[in-house]
Amino acid sequence: xxxxxxxxxxxxxxxxxxxxxxxxxxxxxxxxxxxxxxxxxxxxxxxxxxxxxxxxxxxxxxxxxxxxxxxxxxxxxxxxxxxxxxxxxxxxxxxxxxxxxxxxxxxxxxxxxxxxxxxxxxxxxxxxxxxxxxxxxxxxxxxxxxxxxxxxxxxxxxxxxxxxxxxxxxxxxxxxxxxxxxxxxxxxxxxxxxxxxxxxxxxxxxxxxxx
Amino acid sequence: xxxxxxxxxxxxxxxxxxxxxxxxxxxxxxxxxxxxxxxxxxxxxxxxxxxxxxxxxxxxxxxxxxxxxxxxxxxxxxxxxxxxxxxxxxxxxxxxxxxxxxxxxxxxxxxxxxxxxxxxxxxxxxxxxxxxxxxxxxxxxxxxxxxxxxxxxxxxxxxxxxxxxxxxxxxxxxxxxxx
Numbered sequence: 001x002x003x004x005x006x007x008x009x010x011x012x013x014x015x016x017x018x019x020x021x022x023x024x025x026x027x028x029x030x031x032x033x034x035x036x037x038x039x040x041x042x043x044x045x046x047x048x049x050x051x052x053x054x055x056x057x058x059x060x061x062x063x064x065x066x067x068x069x070x071x072x073x074x075x076x077x078x079x080x081x082x083x084x085x086x087x088x089x090x091x092x093x094x095x096x097x098x099x100x101x102x103x104x105x106x107x108x109x110x111x112x113x114x115x116x117x118x119x120x121x122x123x124x125x126x127x128x129x130x131x132x133x134x135x136x137x138x139x140x141x142x143x144x145x146x147x148x149x150x151x152x153x154x155x156x157x158x159x160x161x162x163x164x165x166x167x168x169x170x171x172x173x174x175x176x177x178x179x180x181x182x183x184x185x186x187x188x189x190x191x192x193x194x195x196x197x198x199x200x201x202x203x204x205x206x207x208x209x210x211x
Numbered sequence: 212x213x214x215x216x217x218x219x220x221x222x223x224x225x226x227x228x229x230x231x232x233x234x235x236x237x238x239x240x241x242x243x244x245x246x247x248x249x250x251x252x253x254x255x256x257x258x259x260x261x262x263x264x265x266x267x268x269x270x271x272x273x274x275x276x277x278x279x280x281x282x283x284x285x286x287x288x289x290x291x292x293x294x295x296x297x298x299x300x301x302x303x304x305x306x307x308x309x310x311x312x313x314x315x316x317x318x319x320x321x322x323x324x325x326x327x328x329x330x331x332x333x334x335x336x337x338x339x340x341x342x343x344x345x346x347x348x349x350x351x352x353x354x355x356x357x358x359x360x361x362x363x364x365x366x367x368x369x370x371x372x373x374x375x376x377x378x379x380x381x382x383x384x385x386x387x388x389x390x
Contacts (some may be wrong), residue, residue, distance in 0.1 A: 022287050023353050026280060033276055038269045047272055054275075055282050062287065110221060113252050127267040136262060155263050161228070180224035186263070187255040 010074050017065055025062050032075055033058075035157050036082050042152040043086035045141050053089050057082040072166060079153065079167045111181050114188045139189040143182055150175055151182035212238045219249045223256055280354050332379040332387040337370035341384075343377050355383035 013028045029036075036057055041050035061068075061081050068077055126132050140148060153164040154175070161179075165172045212234065219242055225231050226239055243250050262268070341350040345363040350372040379387045 025283065025287070026354050033279060034269050034271050037271045037275060051272060051275060051278070055279050058279060058283060059286050062283065110217060112217075113220060113248075127262065127265050133268060133270065136268065140263070151263070155260050156268060158264065176225065180221070183224055183256050183259055184220070184252070186259045187252065190259065191255055 011070065014065060014068060014074065022062075025065070028074070029058055029061070029078070032078055035075070036078060038156065039079055039082045039152060040086045042140070042148055043083070043090055043145065049089065050086070053086045054082065056089075057085040060085065073163065076159065076163050076167050079157070079159070083149070083167060111184050113184055114191075136190070139186055142189065143185060147178050147182040147185065150178040151186070154179055155183070214238045214242055216242075216246060216249055219243070219246070220252060223249075223253055226253075227257060227260065284354060332369075332373065332384065335369045335373065335379060335384070335387045337368065339369040340366055341369050341372050341377075342366050343372050343375070348378065349380040350377040350384070351380045352383045355380055 010028065013024050017024050017028065033054075037050060037054040040053040040057065041047070044050045044053060057078070061078050064081075068074065140151070143151065149168060150164060153159045153167055154161065159167065161172050161175050164179075165175045168175070214235075219239055222231055222235065222239060226236065231239065243253060340353075342353050342355075342364050343350045345365075350369065353366070379385075381388060
């Protein structure tokens with residue numbers, strides 16, 4: 001949480017914003033700006049669309065702050081608004097993306113890992129390299145929407161299983177099933193021993209992993 | 212209880228979440244000790260979670276926050292009063308309501324900086340409206356996200372803020388600092 005917010009409890013901030021101290025809204029959203037952008041990006045997969053959707057979501061949150069009920073966390077509510085905004089935009093603009101390579105997977109069936117090569121531990125310093133971050137982002141982009149959304153909320157934004165379910169309007173059981181698949185699919189996509197098919201789709205050349 | 216690889220894969224995510232019961236956990240761990248394939252799946256999945264969970268994976272475009280705040284400011288006060296209008300109104304309020312108080316405060320308060328590490332501002336427009344907090348040392352634009360104490364904010368002209376010993380915020384008033 002940002003320095004400016006740590007002394008403030010969100011409930012108090014929200015009440016004061018409702019009472020007319022509008023500028024406190026900046027304080028309220030500051031810890032979530034990155035998360036809102038990343039959520040929009042996870043759906044739209046385009047920087048400028050994601051930025052526009054994130055701005056619109058923040059505006060809607062401000063306009064409808066009076067409707068926020070304290071039964072959910074503000075962050076979950078904000079992410080819900082962002083998801084709705086990004087999905088609506090995607091439908092409206094008929095964003096034609098490359099067909100996700102794993103969209104055809106059946107959620108109910110068991111996912112069978114394709115690769116069993118050993119993974120050595122990848123140091124987090126590897127993420128300093130833009131090339132590595134781009135490869136990871138490409139792999140994430142190739143997942144179907146329902147898997148990507150769950151993965152982004154749970155594993156990148158660290159929402160709990162319950163908060164993820166609430167934000168997406170699905171059951172916790174579905175969150176767990178999709179999360180398992182998303183994680184295993186990403187593992188296969190990024191595995192050091194990629195086979196020819198996967199590597200061609202991700203433009204990873206065999207044996208030239210970024211780590 | 213002996214379990215098969217398929218069962219390990221099915222539960223691997225729950226295992227990493229710490230959401231399997233102790234009996235299943237023990238069975239999985241026993242299986243993992245003797246199965247290289249499942250160990251590879253577990254290690255790889257753990258790596259995936261750790262890499263993507265790193266803050267560095269969330270990149271926002273340069274200037275995102277600034278543009279967001281700008282758009283919010285336009286809309287927040289746009290309906291009833293523009294952001295500029297709000298600033299002008301705030302200035303007017305200070306001039307009318309605070310005139311007497313200001314006259315006395317300027318003469319009685321020391322212009323010494325409130326912080327011994329303070330850097331005086333350079334080229335600060337004297338009539339620019341800024342906000343200060345009673346216990347703070349710096350003056351800010353109203354939208355600055357680095358205002359630590361919002362308990363008693365006042366909106367005053369930069370000239371008055373400087374007369375009271377406030378110095379420019381190193382974040383939102385960076386352009387008015389020497390270095």
